[in-house]
Amino acid sequence: MEYTIYTKIKERNGKTTEICAVDLPFYCRCPECNKETEISLFDEIAHNPDIDPFSSRFYCxxxxxxxxxxxxxxxxxxxxxxxxxxxxxxxxxxxxxxxxxxxxxx
Ligand SMILES: [Zn+2]
Known part of the structure; x- marks a missing residue:
């Protein structure tokens, strides 16, 4: 295992899979054109620790x-x-x- 922070997803068959946290996709909608945009949440937090998932906006x-x-x-x-x-x-x-x-x- 080359990562330390991960999440666990339980599949239908009951098997649990670990996924490295930085590999998880996150999305937001551009406040200008409403286009869905994938963001690297961990990179964004590294650049702006004040990110608020309820109000921060990301442009496409x-x-x-x-x-x-x-x-x-x-x-x-x-x-x-x-x-x-x-x-x-x-x-x-x-x-x-x-x-x-x-x-x-x-
Ligand atoms: Zn846009």
Whole structure:
């Protein structure tokens, strides 16, 4: 046995099988598009010990890519915010409208 944390699943025939905890699949729904996404729960906990299974949200890969792109656009735009034209400010406002409060992790 090369693992120390495992769970046990009892099969119909009464036989009990051990499964290494990190091999268990966990899923969540992307709060943006509702796509089911598999997550590595133990990796997530290692990066964020405050994870709450009742409220933590995980975005799917494609929504994450979209948000990353928007964040990059906003960062480039904010670099020049003091000298921004009304047209650019309007574009920035439109970009920010795509976020809701929960997505604003700079
Ligand atoms: Zn999504």
């Amino acid at each position: 890969e494609s929504c994450t890519a979209v948000f990353d792109e928007i964040r990059e656009q906003v960062k480039h735009t904010l670099d020049d915010v003091d000298n921004m034209s009304a047209e650019k400010l309007h574009a920035l406002s439109n970009l920010l409208d795509k976020f809701n409060e929960d997505c604003m992790e700079w």
